[in-house]
Amino acid sequence: LNFRRIRRGETGKKGQPQNDDVLWDHEAYPPEELIPMLMSCIELNQAYFKQYEFTKERLKNMPKGKQFEFSPNQIFGKFDLFCRRVSKLIELFGTIQQFRTLQKHNLEDITPILDIFDRYVATFKKKNHKLLDYSNNTFDRDFVEFNVGVSSVETDLQHYIDKNFEVITSIEDSLKLLRKFKSILHRDNLRNGLNSKYSILFHNYGIEINQIEDQYQRHKNNPPIVRNLPTVSGSITWSRHLFHRISGPMEQFPQDLIKQKESRRFVKMYNRIGYTLFSFEYLWRQ
Structure with a gap:
């Protein structure tokens, strides 16, 4: 018809x-x-x-x-x-x-x-x-x-x-741009190029998790607090900011990439620092 x-x-x-x-x-x-x-x-x-x-x-x-x-x-x-x-x-x-x-x-x-x-x-x-x-x-x-x-x-x-x-220096901004192009481009050559960028970004993301963990270890005993905030709320705000920096990108990566064998090391790092930051906030709330 x-x-x-x-x-x-x-x-x-x-x-x-x-x-x-x-x-x-x-x-x-x-x-x-x-x-x-x-x-x-x-x-x-x-x-x-x-x-x-x-x-x-x-x-x-x-x-x-x-x-x-x-x-x-x-x-x-x-x-x-x-x-x-x-x-x-x-x-x-x-x-x-x-x-x-x-x-x-x-x-x-x-x-x-x-x-x-x-x-x-x-x-x-x-x-x-x-x-x-x-x-x-x-x-x-x-x-x-x-x-x-x-x-x-x-x-x-x-x-x-x-x-x-x-x-673009931000992992999260790079992921947003990547999603934008993926929603537009469908031809195999272009999509393969975009998919390869996910792997590169995930590797860079792993480096950023390491940097955030180092930052936490350096300042956990004396967190940098925004001016005019009390010590407790300022410390919690600082830890939440660090957690957002690792959780924001992780939520945007494709699940099939996260489940790959090569990604396990970074996922473990994410879980470790995420739990550490959660524990840090919990202690300040006591």
């Missing part, structure tokens, strides 16, 4: 059929709506094939009955080819959606990167491919060239991300 709607170019205006160019109309077909429609075509193909396998297996258990002698290629050949094209369109419009979202965040100094990407999209669009015509092999060739261009843009974007992380 979605395939027929797209091919007819239904945009909510009856009597105005259009061609595949309607897929470029992001007003009529925003990528966030178009992509699920395209995905449903692939899911339908998978459901048909699953039913085919089920029926074939059921007939095998009925040897006296007529067997299912149709080849999968005979039944699904054209649909499979169409779904391969659909997969590429999902990648195409998913990439466009990614950079459109990036643009909406108004990040500083990112405009040149977005402009280069827009030029690659414009060049590809000028090819005037029938996007749903899976028999058009020139689309596949041009799509490869488009992805080569996108890869170069992603390299520039990766450098941009790295540069942003270099100027």
